[in-house]
Amino acid sequence: MRKVVVVGAGFSGLSAALRLSCSARELDITVFDKKGSLDFLPLLPDVIGRGISADCISSPVSALLRGKKIKFIAEEVVSLDRGLRTLFTPSSSHPYDYLIISSGTQVNFFGNRKIRDSAFTLSGAGSVKEILSALASGNFRNFIVCGGGYTGIEAATCLRAYFLKRHINPKIIIVERSAGILGPLPGWIKEHTLRNLRRMGIDVLTGSTVEDVNGLKVVLSGGLVFDSAMLIWVPGVKGADFVENLETKKNPQGRVVVDKFLRFAPDSFCAGDASCFDCSGTPLRMSMQFSIYQGARAADNLVRSIKGLPLKGFRPVDLGYIIPMANNNSCGPVLGLKLKGLLPTLLHFAMCLYRLPRLKNKFHLASGLLRSIFR
Numbered sequence: 001m002r003k004v005v006v007v008g009a010g011f012s013g014l015s016a017a018l019r020l021s022c023s024a025r026e027l028d029i030t031v032f033d034k035k036g037s038l039d040f041l042p043l044l045p046d047v048i049g050r051g052i053s054a055d056c057i058s059s060p061v062s063a064l065l066r067g068k069k070i071k072f073i074a075e076e077v078v079s080l081d082r083g084l085r086t087l088f089t090p091s092s093s094h095p096y097d098y099l100i101i102s103s104g105t106q107v108n109f110f111g112n113r114k115i116r117d118s119a120f121t122l123s124g125a126g127s128v129k130e131i132l133s134a135l136a137s138g139n140f141r142n143f144i145v146c147g148g149g150y151t152g153i154e155a156a157t158c159l160r161a162y163f164l165k166r167h168i169n170p171k172i173i174i175v176e177r178s179a180g181i182l183g184p185l186p187g188w189i190k191e192h193t194l195r196n197l198r199r200m201g202i203d204v205l206t207g208s209t210v211e212d213v214n215g216l217k218v219v220l221s222g223g224l225v226f227d228s229a230m231l232i233w234v235p236g237v238k239g240a241d242f243v244e245n246l247e248t249k250k251n252p253q254g255r256v257v258v259d260k261f262l263r264f265a266p267d268s269f270c271a272g273d274a275s276c277f278d279c280s281g282t283p284l285r286m287s288m289q290f291s292i293y294q295g296a297r298a299a300d301n302l303v304r305s306i307k308g309l310p311l312k313g314f315r316p317v318d319l320g321y322i323i324p325m326a327n328n329n330s331c332g333p334v335l336g337l338k339l340k341g342l343l344p345t346l347l348h349f350a351m352c353l354y355r356l357p358r359l360k361n362k363f364h365l366a367s368g369l370l371r372s373i374f375r
């Protein structure tokens, strides 16, 4: 029986494992994840801004794999020996015939230990619970969100929504190293977002970065100092640690460069955010939808290689994307249309409701959203 190991039980890893178990019953499939749960990352900011329960966005992996011929091991993969075809966790080694890496990305602290030890992140259900309890402590008066990408913007607007409900109006600043927010996105999205942030009383400081953190003091480049400050760190991500040591081609973020079949070696595939898939000369956007489809396609191609069939290229179908903002004035291109306001907000949450695992979670989410959108 061929042994297949899948590293990561996020969107791409679960999609791959479930597809493998349906299409090739004779495989011995093992999924590894350092956590025991799937955290629905697109809803993390809404736990802060819309009062969605952190528990409803987190589902035990064992429950999601129940009834399937898939073994789950809740341990971190620390290294791989591709020559020996063996994967290592801190306590055991696991030989394999085929490998799918779907370990996503992790927060990049750019080697700054002080920031790593003091900053808050949006990396999982646990991290938003930490933010919520820190907010409840009342120790913070200034909120610095470092990173002006999708996550930073959504986080800043959710913080504002959190305080509006409590009739407090603290300073919230997005600090972005480059000259503008939202990197390479079209001008109309940046303009709409900037206007909306201004309307929500959120400052945007471009060409600036966090220089130092000392207790509750945050120092920005140029010497601007904020006391009683909470630092939320979202300026970028990088590949998992074990991927860093893999000898294969990676992009500057440490994501594994894959071919059109999502392969980086004849017996090894990589899917989701962990992979760097070339899409007309630029890496494919990191997104839940692409990750799910890539996981399934990597699984199909793995089965096809076992059967000696020609592999199928991955062709992303891009329906669009949305920058969700907590005052429901979101924006983004969907099916080629430039959407602004409530409609893209509703579409974003329709996608979340559709993709969120388990009926009881969907029900909690739907009732939380109804309260927050149509209050």
Ligand SMILES: Cc1cc2nc3c(=O)[nH]c(=O)nc-3n(C[C@H](O)[C@H](O)[C@H](O)COP(=O)(O)OP(=O)(O)OC[C@H]3O[C@@H](n4cnc5c(N)ncnc54)[C@H](O)[C@@H]3O)c2cc1C
Binding pocket: 007, 008, 009, 010, 011, 012, 013, 032, 033, 034, 035, 037, 038, 039, 041, 042, 043, 044, 045, 075, 076, 077, 078, 102, 103, 104, 105, 122, 123, 151, 240, 241, 242, 271, 272, 273, 274, 286, 287, 288, 289, 291
């Ligand atoms: C705040 C936020 C908001 C977002 N909003 C949206 C959105 O609105 N729409 C959208 O499409 N996308 C959104 N995304 C992006 C989307 O969540 C990702 O593209 C998607 O989660 C990638 O799926 P994945 O399976 O590749 O990785 P992940 O979902 O990150 O899963 C990777 C898994 O691998 C595990 N893992 C990592 N390293 C190891 C290891 N060494 N050993 C074992 N297990 C390991 C992790 O524990 C994790 O469970 C958002 C992301 C964030 C953080």
